[in-house]
Amino acid sequence: xxxxxxQLDKVKTGPWNGGKSPWNLEYGKIMMWFFLVGDAFTFSAFxxxxxxxxFSHAVWPDPDKVFQSIPGITDGGQPLVFVGLMxxxxxxxxxxxxxxxxxxxxxxxxxxxKWMLWTILGGLMFVGCQALEWTHLHHEGFWFGRNPATDIAxxxxxANVAEKLGHFFTGDVSYTSALQFANxxxxxxxxxxxxxxxxxxxxxxxxxxxxxxxxEKRGSYLMIEKVGLYWHFVDLVWVFVFxxxxxx
Amino acid sequence: xSQYQDNIAHGEHAHEGGLDKKAIWRVFGVLLAxxxxxxxxxxxxxxxxQILAKGVLVNSIYIVLTLVKAYYIIxxxxxxxxxxSSFIVTVGIVFxxxxxxxxxxxxxxxxxxSAFQEHQIFPNK
Numbered sequence: 001x002x003x004x005x006x007q008l009d010k011v012k013t014g015p016w017n018g019g020k021s022p023w024n025l026e027y028g029k030i031m032m033w034f035f036l037v038g039d040a041f042t043f044s045a046f047x048x049x050x051x052x053x054x055f056s057h058a059v060w061p062d063p064d065k066v067f068q069s070i071p072g073i074t075d076g077g078q079p080l081v082f083v084g085l086m087x088x089x090x091x092x093x094x095x096x097x098x099x100x101x102x103x104x105x106x107x108x109x110x111x112x113x114k115w116m117l118w119t120i121l122g123g124l125m126f127v128g129c130q131a132l133e134w135t136h137l138h139h140e141g142f143w144f145g146r147n148p149a150t151d152i153a154x155x156x157x158x159a160n161v162a163e164k165l166g167h168f169f170t171g172d173v174s175y176t177s178a179l180q181f182a183n184x185x186x187x188x189x190x191x192x193x194x195x196x197x198x199x200x201x202x203x204x205x206x207x208x209x210x211x212x213x214x215x216e217k218r219g220s221y222l223m224i225e226k227v228g229l230y231w232h233f234v235d236l237v238w239v240f241v242f243x244x245x246x247x248x
Numbered sequence: 249x250s251q252y253q254d255n256i257a258h259g260e261h262a263h264e265g266g267l268d269k270k271a272i273w274r275v276f277g278v279l280l281a282x283x284x285x286x287x288x289x290x291x292x293x294x295x296x297x298q299i300l301a302k303g304v305l306v307n308s309i310y311i312v313l314t315l316v317k318a319y320y321i322i323x324x325x326x327x328x329x330x331x332x333s334s335f336i337v338t339v340g341i342v343f344x345x346x347x348x349x350x351x352x353x354x355x356x357x358x359x360x361x362s363a364f365q366e367h368q369i370f371p372n373k
Binding site for chain 1: 267268269272273276279280283286287290291295307310311313314317318321322325326327331332334335339342343346349350353354356357358359360361368369370371372
């Protein structure tokens with residue numbers, strides 16, 4: 001009998017031939033990534049629908065005119081300033097989160113605690129700012145299924161509708177597009193704000209676990225990285241929401 | 249279990265060079281600079297000096313800047329750049345469908361714009 005081993009019978013030793021971790025990543029981290037990919041699809045669906053709506057309307061509320069207040073300082077004339085502050089807060093909290101991860105790599109508990117506290121503070125400030133933004137728009141008459149002209153729009157008297165909505169538009173006025181704008185704005189920023197809130201809760205949980213020495217006993221601060229991935233994703237989504245709602 | 253732990257510990261070690269404190273602040277600087285550039289365009293060029301008008305050109309610039317920011321967040325903060333290339337492909341390739349979806353919905357939106365013109369448009373004084 002011949003002793004030559006056929007090509008097919010050779011034991012393969014590549015990364016995908018079993019017994020190895022081809023991505024060199026921990027299970028929970030991979031699953032967090034897969035969850036985030038799914039979540040990215042949800043947000044994409046929202047934002048793509050928003051884009052399709054804007055494309056299908058001849059006119060759309062001008063973001064420079066809708067968002068121009070700084071709560072507690074001025075009621076108008078300052079487009080982008082407040083949302084700029086919110087963006088800065090969220091990017092900043094993303095940075096403090098990576099710094100917490102970096103401290104975790106060095107098993108430095110007190111630094112992890114410090115950076116996690118800053119991250120939680122940033123998250124709370126962001127949600128607070130968003131609450132102020134929502135309150136302001138609600139006072140102006142925007143809400144789910146409502147815009148400032150909703151009460152009179154049943155009569156569809158052009159002059160009145162234009163009077164109520166005119167200062168939100170550059171050029172002609174459309175009741176329907178102002179309504180779609182309100183629905184999409186509250187739905188998408190609401191869904192994002194919900195994610196931020198969940199992120200703050202997760203951050204508080206892992207802060208408590210750090211303080212309880214859970215990760216120190218475990219020997220690794222990997223959980224900070226996993227929650228960190230979620231937190232950066234929330235920041236990532238905001239980058240898109242900011243561009244598509246406030247700039248474009 | 250221990251082999252698995254070794255594997256992870258090894259992996260973490262290999263990534264160590266990925267992002268130190270200096271690199272983190274550098275990425276932050278890039279993100280901040282890009283955001284400031286967006287503000288400069290929106291408040292300066294468009295709003296104040298009125299050099300550029302709102303439209304396809306400005307919107308394209310915003311979207312490109314947004315994608316660059318997204319790249320920096322995903323690659324460095326989320327550490328994806330330092331993962332195995334097969335993992336990058338696994339989580340990245342599905343977004344081909346999102347690109348397809350965007351194209352489909354823009355075509356759809358364009359069609360709706362010409363098909364449904366019964367939304368009333370009121371002249372603004």
